[in-house]
Amino acid sequence: MFAGAVLRSVSRSATAGGTPRAATRPILRGLSTAAQPGQPDGSRYDVDVQVLPDGLQIKGIRGNSVKREKLPHFWLRDNCRCQKCVHQQTLQRNFNTFAISEDIKPDQVKTEPDGVRVKWDGDGHESFYPWKFIKHYLRHDHRSPEDVEFHYWGSDIAVNRPAVSYNDLMAPENESGIARLTNLIREYGFVFVDGTPFGTPDATKRVLEKIAFIRETHYGGFYDFIPDLAMADTAYTNIALPAHTDTTYFSDPAGLQAFHMLSHEAPPGQSASASASPDEELGGKSLLVDGFHAANILLEEDPAAYAILSRVRLPWHASGNEGITISPDKRYPVLELDGATGKLARVRWNNDDRGVVPFTDDVSPTQWYAAARKWDGILRRPDVEYWVQLKPGQVLIFDNWRVMHGRSAFEGRRRMCGAYINRDDFISRWRNTNFPREAILSQVVG
Numbered sequence: 001m002f003a004g005a006v007l008r009s010v011s012r013s014a015t016a017g018g019t020p021r022a023a024t025r026p027i028l029r030g031l032s033t034a035a036q037p038g039q040p041d042g043s044r045y046d047v048d049v050q051v052l053p054d055g056l057q058i059k060g061i062r063g064n065s066v067k068r069e070k071l072p073h074f075w076l077r078d079n080c081r082c083q084k085c086v087h088q089q090t091l092q093r094n095f096n097t098f099a100i101s102e103d104i105k106p107d108q109v110k111t112e113p114d115g116v117r118v119k120w121d122g123d124g125h126e127s128f129y130p131w132k133f134i135k136h137y138l139r140h141d142h143r144s145p146e147d148v149e150f151h152y153w154g155s156d157i158a159v160n161r162p163a164v165s166y167n168d169l170m171a172p173e174n175e176s177g178i179a180r181l182t183n184l185i186r187e188y189g190f191v192f193v194d195g196t197p198f199g200t201p202d203a204t205k206r207v208l209e210k211i212a213f214i215r216e217t218h219y220g221g222f223y224d225f226i227p228d229l230a231m232a233d234t235a236y237t238n239i240a241l242p243a244h245t246d247t248t249y250f251s252d253p254a255g256l257q258a259f260h261m262l263s264h265e266a267p268p269g270q271s272a273s274a275s276a277s278p279d280e281e282l283g284g285k286s287l288l289v290d291g292f293h294a295a296n297i298l299l300e301e302d303p304a305a306y307a308i309l310s311r312v313r314l315p316w317h318a319s320g321n322e323g324i325t326i327s328p329d330k331r332y333p334v335l336e337l338d339g340a341t342g343k344l345a346r347v348r349w350n351n352d353d354r355g356v357v358p359f360t361d362d363v364s365p366t367q368w369y370a371a372a373r374k375w376d377g378i379l380r381r382p383d384v385e386y387w388v389q390l391k392p393g394q395v396l397i398f399d400n401w402r403v404m405h406g407r408s409a410f411e412g413r414r415r416m417c418g419a420y421i422n423r424d425d426f427i428s429r430w431r432n433t434n435f436p437r438e439a440i441l442s443q444v445v446g
């Protein structure tokens with residue numbers, strides 16, 4: 001049952017300079033509500049609420065498992081989600097946090113079927129904290145929307161490559177296609193959109209804009225290129241490119257990248273032989289490598305090398321075009337780990353765009369090269385490389401923070417189009433097409 005009792009705040013008669021007497025009044029008890037969609041543990045548990053001098057002490061009891069957390073009064077007040085404190089159209093905080101008195105205290109705390117109601121001293125403001133909010137902080141379960149079940153792959157992915165059909169994806173009023181596409185990219189790091197019209201680049205652009213708006217760079221927005229060095233970068237040539245991630249020279253590398261090979265014509269006077277398919281004859285095969293899978297192998301085989309590549313920060317640059325010299329806000333390592341979890345968050349690898357390896361106090365360039373050589377060797381293993389001949393109609397979209405791409409050398413006029421999309425815009429689209437908004441808000445708001 002719900003206590004529903006009202007608990008007066010602690011007496012404010014602290015002995016001069018001493019700490020206020022702890023609440024001696026009854027502890028309130030409430031039950032967290034049933035499972036919320038998207039919450040990992042849907043079980044109910046009892047929650048005790050005790051008003052202490054500096055916060056609400058909450059204790060979650062489920063069977064013999066007890067979880068405790070103290071929610072400071074000021075923190076609670078700052079997280080009031082009432083219609084006055086949160087702009088209801090924009091979900092932005094709608095008051096000045098720092099106008100709230102630092103030693104704000106509850107005047108009344110009451111448990112109700114759906115949560116805890118607090119009446120604050122001072123202005124008498126009333127806040128309501130749903131049990132699911134309280135549970136979230138009890139469990140310390142800050143499962144970030146970034147936490148997904150990654151499917152790691154190597155050359156084996158060729159037998160069952162993640163794909164959606166253009167028609168499913170572009171069906172009006174139907175978000176199941178975009179939900180599946182974004183989820184496949186989250187889990188595998190790439191996806192094909194099969195059956196995309198290729199007479200012009202228009203359908204490709206529509207596919208990408210179905211995910212999010214296209215990111216403009218010094219290469220333009222939606223790109224459509226042939227090997228004519230229209231931009232001073234080796235992508236605009238026909239030479240082989242080893243596995244790399246793009247835009248290593250941006251503080252915030254592009255989140256997604258896409259390629260759609262619209263056509264590949266033999267050089268004048270050379271007809272592709274009847275035997276091999278034109279593309280085989282002319283080269284220009286595409287390479288994909290799962291950078292997270294490769295990093296797992298490196299960690300397993302040579303943890304010292306993994307540590308070096310995750311610690312040594314390097315310069316990166318894009319300087320080929322007149323008047324353009326781009327480099328990130330600071331130096332970044334090849335393997336960027338999440339500071340909170342230690343998990344690999346981003347691969348930044350383009351040996352052609354990498355600057356000079358620095359002399360650092362604890363790692364010499366020679367040690368870095370030895371580690372990078374090991375890394376490069378893993379990327380080139382036949383069972384790690386996924387070579388695929390792109391065909392007109394197949395749009396390849398991949399997570400540029402995880403999956404590396406490359407190509408074999410080629411002849412002839414090979415026309416490729418695609419675009420970059422920001423990481424955060426992609427993640428937002430993935431969240432909003434795969435999770436209920438409530439579950440997302442409880443994650444992104446903190």
Ligand SMILES: C[N+](C)(C)CCCC[C@H](N)C(=O)O
Nearest residue numbers: 219223233235245246247248
């Ligand atoms: C053609 N497209 C705009 C996709 C790429 C342009 C060059 C990309 C650069 N080499 C990098 O690795 O970021």
Ligand SMILES: O=C(O)CCC(=O)C(=O)O
Nearest residue numbers: 235241246286406407416
């Ligand atoms: O031409 C290709 O297949 C890819 C070239 C490349 O790496 C790029 O455009 O970023």
Ligand SMILES: [Fe+2]
Nearest residue numbers: 235245246405
């Ligand atoms: Fe590239």
